[in-house]
Amino acid sequence: MTTSVVTGVGVVAPNGLDREAWWQATLDGKSGLGRIGRFDPSRYPVQIAGEAFGFDPADHAPQRLVSETDAMTQYAFGATNEALADAVVRPEDFSDLEMAVITANSSGGVEFGQRELQKLYADGPQAVGAYMSIAWFYAATTGQLSIRHGMRGPCGVLCSEQAGGLDVLAQARRVLAKGTRLVVSGGTDASLSPYGLVCQLATGRLSTRARPDRAFIPFDPEAGGYVPGEGGAILVVEDLDEARARGAERIYGEIAGYAATFDPRPGSGRPPGLRRAAELALADAGTLPDAVDVVFADGHGVPELDRAEAEALTALFGAEGVPVSVPKTMTGRLYAGGAPLDVAAALLALRDQVIPPSVNARPDPGYRLDLVTHSPRKARLRTALVLARGYGGFNAAVVVRSV
Amino acid sequence: MSSISFDDLKAIMSRCIGELDGKEITEADLATPFTDIGYDSLAVLEIASQLQREYSLQIPDEAIEEMDSPKAVIDYVNANLAAV
Incomplete structure (x- = not known):
């Protein structure tokens, strides 16, 4: 009987680019919502979003990986580095088949995809980069993390829109119960290119308000939709006995x-x-x-x-x-x-x-x-x-x- | 352009996928397999695609599969540019 526990946490969020920065901002009530800054939103119905301003992917991965990935995957590079360091995991202590990557994804790499599709329309098929074939797929983040960290166990990606980030933790528990020793799980998304935003409008659920402090107010009598954001969290999940045996420094809690x-x-x-x-x-x-x-x-x-x-x-x-x-x-x-x-x-x-x-x-x-x-x-x-x-x-x- | 030099190819490789983890490619790597210097098959596809545009070449997929090192790329491109 396995007890699945979280031993490492990594975060990239609009109100904090690492775990402790985000958590302190959260406790202080500091919001990361503001007028969309990557492009001029004035001609779009949605004005407010939560963007991870200041995140520099080159701080978290070699340029070679940065140029072949979308922001959604780059956030995962940062959060995974932080989670593995937090868990004090040395991947060389495991065989590659004992470690798995199971992430959730919903937006796909829409910013990367939009850029390459614009090249297709403007300059023809030859102008589209070869990495278009992988960078915007739902599974790109799991694949890149698996290659980068040498984790070749039962990897996967789950796409169940905004619920998928919990579904992956259940899948992590299942593979731990079958003998995998460590799972990198959670998820990151980046949906805020113009094309990505327009895709989201179809649900009719996005807030069109212009004030960051009134745009997303769940359970409020004036609630009028939600604000999209980018980033996420990556968690290191292990069996409790295994984690203790290898001397994990912190057991955050059990996925009970x-x-x-x-x-x-x-x-x-x-x-x-x-x-x-x-x-x-x-x-x-x-x-x-x-x-x-x-x-x-x-x-x-x-x-x-x-x-x-x-x-x-x-x-x-x-x-x-x-x-x-x-x-x-x-x-x-x-x-x-x-x-x-x-x-x-x-x-x-x-x-x-x-x-x-x-x-x-x-x-x-x-x-x-x-x-x-x-x-x-x-x-x-x-x-x-x-x-x-x-x-x-x-x-x-x-x-x-x-x- | 009637031929391609090592430096021309290096510039394209760098533009395609960026600098390689601090290591610079030198002429000593000419015959080293791409996989050994950190370029996967997609990176080679990307390099070939850039070459086709810059040198107005048509490179068939089978030829790209044969391009296993910088030297193989340079030889292929120069042979085909000379044939034009």
Whole structure:
């Protein structure tokens, strides 16, 4: 029986380019949202995003890899270096087949892809770079990390929109149970080229507000959509006994429970699947709702989705029955990188015994949620529930627990 | 342009995939297989694609597969430029 634990955490986020910078900014309520800076957004309906300004890929990978990868993969280079250093893993102590890379992806390498497609239209097929054949694929990040770090075990990529970042942790648990010794998991996305942004508009869920502090306010009576962001988190996941045997310096917590559900088709009259995902994840962890100390909510910022999530939470925990946090109000929604970043927040909350705030949101009292809003809250924390939903009906829930 | 020199190729290689982890390619590497100096098959494809544009050459895929070292590239390009 394996106990899957996180021993290393790496982060690239709009409000902090490494783990501790991001976590301190998060506790301080410093937002990374602002007017889009990579291109002039004035002719687009969406003005605000969470961009990882100041990230220099050359600090994290050789130029050769930088020129053949999209930003989504470059964020993963940085976060993986940080996570492996944090876990004090020496890959040479493992055989290559004992280590795996399993990441989530949703946006693909759209900035790289847009650039090469523009060359195709402007100058013809010969002008398109050879790396177009891999750089914008969903699996590019897993592949590049696998090659770079010599991790050739059961690698994979999961694409379940914004829920995939939890689904990969379940896959990491599965391969650890089958004998893999170490998994680099989580996810990073970068969706903010003009083409990438236009692709996202079709859902109708993006915020078109121009004020960074009012653009993404989940559970607020004025909620009007979400803000897209870029970055994510990479986690090193190992079996607890293995981690202890090799002398891992920190055990952040256990991936104690997981479940995924799929929403019924629209108009079926059946309830959405988020509550069932949470219940099944708690059951998988052998935990009752009253043992949960904090919930990191999906917090979509879309009124009907906020209502559905609030109903699921009050059904499970009672009215204001558990503290709820949505630190992604400071980063925007990072697609496949969002849920791993929430898991990182949950693990650091367990480490520091503090719940991060959900700045800018003034929750609708009708939702009856105990949302931690303006400033962090000290609390005794042992078990956290992380929820994620993806467009198209994906729901996932993970329980993390101190060991 | 009627021929390609080692320096011409080096400039294209560098433009295609950037500097190689601090190591500069020298003429001593001319016959070294691309894979041994850090260029994978996609990098060679990229180099061939740049050569086709800059030297107005048509390089068939089978010829690219034979280009296993900088020397093989230079020899192929010069032979075909001379034939034009």
